[in-house]
Amino acid sequence: MSETDKWSGVAQYASLMNMVNIAVYVLCIGLAWWALQAFRFDILLRKPKGAQAIMLQILLSIGLGQLVAGFFIQYLGLSMSFSKMF
Numbered sequence: 001m002s003e004t005d006k007w008s009g010v011a012q013y014a015s016l017m018n019m020v021n022i023a024v025y026v027l028c029i030g031l032a033w034w035a036l037q038a039f040r041f042d043i044l045l046r047k048p049k050g051a052q053a054i055m056l057q058i059l060l061s062i063g064l065g066q067l068v069a070g071f072f073i074q075y076l077g078l079s080m081s082f083s084k085m086f
Helices: 003-036 050-084
Strands: none
Touching: 003 050
């Protein structure tokens, strides 16, 4: 195997992992948005249908989705590297 073939395989693996990471982030943010729809914001907010309330839901979805996605991506990375130990 030549040096360029070796780096080509590494680049393909990195590209694949980047695509998986993006998909996991988008999926987790979508799931967080869906889950937050069950929360009753009308009790806590003055204008639950206003632009600020919607922006708050978006930001909460991104934050919660990022935390959950980070957990799954880190778990995936650790489990993949764990197999290389043996």
